[in-house]
Amino acid sequence: MDQGDTQGEGRMERKKRETRQKIVKVAMELIQRQGFDSTTMEQIAEEADIARKTLYNHFPVKEAIVDEYVRGASKGLARETLSNLYKLPDTKTRLLETLDKAYEWVEFNPEIVGITLGYRHKNMCRGPGYSGGETGTQSIMAEIIRLGQETGEIRRDISIKRLVMQLDIMRGAVVMDWLGDKSRFELRKEMAKIVDLFINGAMQRDGSKV
Template identity: 70%
Template sequence: MELENMPVEGRAERKKKETRRKIVAVAIGLIERQGFNNTTMEQIANDADIARKTLYNHFPVKEAIVEEYVREISRGLAQGTFDTLDKLPDIRSRLLAALDKAYEWVEINPELTGICLGYRLKNMSKGSGYSDGETGTQSIMAEIIRKGQLAGEIRRDVSVTLLVAQIDIMRGVVVMDWLKDPSRFELRPQMANIVDLFLYGAIDREGAQ
């Protein structure tokens, strides 16, 4: 595409994005210092130097701010993995790499993860979608599965969308269980088990031999 033909972002749109980024940065800073429950929307507006109405125009509740922050983290981690996909030999190693990187961050940030997942589940139960589309982890899993189908590593008669949804459900259940008591098991090894369950099913392959 010629540079002169590329769409130019308007000043109002740039300002809107800058304000959202500022809100997220201020809110996460407050939450990290004093905790989520002790942080109010009024504090966020004051520290961001914006009117409360402006804050609510961008985010209806503080959970939505955390969700956007986690989504941006997810996109950044996914991009880092995208750059290494072609260096990995098969679909299993690619899925393991993608999920290991994502859940390394989750293990360090259980509170933010729980807030984000709770907000998403609440919206899903109301039938609400996400205007920002898929998360970074979902996008990279879709690309990995697509590559796997093209290489003949994974069945092609099931859509990429459905396969991503399947692994999404499995990993979501594990994370919610882990969040109840992170000391009970290590999250990343369990995610490796989820990859094997997704690819090979529940059959005991060693016992079946």
């Protein structure tokens, strides 16, 4: 966690954060060792040496624990990408770099990504209190689009939030399709096509018909 995230943090807030981190660590170790379906909330509480009530106060279901783990990984990847972002020449290159790095991680972690997406889709209509906040990939895409608008590459009459949402919808659909049958296409190559679609649109550029 960044130092800036904990500045001004009181004792209770620190204890709560440390407990959540411990739960996530223990739960993911159990899941990686014996599988998601075989891991129960009771096992997680016992292994973390906390009361079940404490566990449920932090996470209502084990899917929420996996979601927090994925969000943490996403923020870590975003921090790594951000350090190199401003050296890249344009919006398309920045998006390609960001999504390639993010979906390389997804390719290695398909099961937990599927669990996370299912959990998020189930909660997306329940209001902002259930969303878990902005992911690392969303934050880095917002910064890329902001830079693109600043340099005139990206139109300014559509908000950054709306443009990020459009990218989210497209990349989410691709991931769900890939999770259904990973042999049909290469995920990172398909994401590169999504970036091209976002930047250039769907019209055939050379005038030919397919």
